[in-house]
Amino acid sequence: MALLRILEFPDPRLRTKAQPVQQVDDKMRKLISDMFETMYAAPGIGLAATQVDVHQRLLVADVSSDKSDPHVLINPTILEKDGVAVTSEGCLSVPGYYEDVERAEHVRVRYLNRTGDAIEQEFEGLLAVCVQHEMDHLDGKLFVDYLSEAKRQRIRKRLVKDRKLQAVGA
Ligand code: NI
Numbered sequence: 001m002a003l004l005r006i007l008e009f010p011d012p013r014l015r016t017k018a019q020p021v022q023q024v025d026d027k028m029r030k031l032i033s034d035m036f037e038t039m040y041a042a043p044g045i046g047l048a049a050t051q052v053d054v055h056q057r058l059l060v061a062d063v064s065s066d067k068s069d070p071h072v073l074i075n076p077t078i079l080e081k082d083g084v085a086v087t088s089e090g091c092l093s094v095p096g097y098y099e100d101v102e103r104a105e106h107v108r109v110r111y112l113n114r115t116g117d118a119i120e121q122e123f124e125g126l127l128a129v130c131v132q133h134e135m136d137h138l139d140g141k142l143f144v145d146y147l148s149e150a151k152r153q154r155i156r157k158r159l160v161k162d163r164k165l166q167a168v169g170a
Contacts, residue, residue, distance in 0.1 A: 004038045004052040008163070009094045010156045015140040018048075018055045021074050024116035028058070032072055032114055035060045040067055044092045046130040048137030051093050059134035063126045071127070074112040076135055079120065081107045087129045089143045096162075097155050101146045103132045 007014050021028065031054060039047040039060055046061040062070045083105025090098045106124045109131060113119050123131050133143060144152045 001037045002034050003041055004034050006038065006042070006047075006051050006092050007053055009091075009142055009144060009159055011093075013053055014050060014093055014137070014142060016050060016055045017140050018050055018057045018138040021056050021058055021112070024074060024112060024114065028074075029114060032058070032060060036062075036070060039092070042092050045126070046134045047092065048134040050137045050140070057138050059131070059138065061127065061130045061134060063130055069127075071131075072114040073109065073131065073134075074114070074116075076109050076111040076131070076138075078132075078135070079108045079110055085125075085129055087126070089129070089133060091133070091143050093137075094142065094144055094155065094159070097144070099143065099147055099151070101129075101133075101143050103129050107132060 031049070035047050035049065035052060035058075038052065039045075039062070045063045046059065049056050049058040057075045059073050059076065060071065061073070081104035084102060085105040086100050086102050088098045089101045105128065106122060107128050108120065108122050110118065110120050136142065144155055
């Protein structure tokens with residue numbers, strides 16, 4: 001397994017719309033393993049392929065505290081959504097920032113699992129929020145897009161500045 005590099009806002013590659021996965025093969029399963037390793041190491045509760053610069057419709061998630069509930073969603077589609085949940089969200093591509101975002105409380109999703117089987121599943125609570133957040137990534141969307149323009153620009157400027165300081169070793 002290998003740790004993958006996570007793209008950070010405002011990297012334009014995060015705006016790429018991912019393509020459907022054509023085949024769930026060994027190469028895809030290797031990517032899935034690497035994505036889990038990268039997500040757990042970060043640590044985070046979800047990771048979309050877009051964030052590791054692979055523009056295919058694939059995400060992984062695990063909201064448990066002990067890595068005991070891993071989910072792999074390939075080519076996910078939301079069939080139904082209801083309710084409202086406001087959650088303080090963060091993102092591995094927007095490190096250090098947490099803001100309230102409103103999403104559906106329950107979602108029913110159709111997807112392929114890691115063996116390529118078609119699944120329909122209901123998600124709720126934090127996992128539902130996480131799945132919606134990661135599905136946004138596959139469409140090139142970030143949680144900061146739900147904030148005001150002023151707030152998004154403030155975060156963008158801070159992240160660019162922090163990265164420049166890191167680059168010079170400050
Ligand atoms: Ni994210």
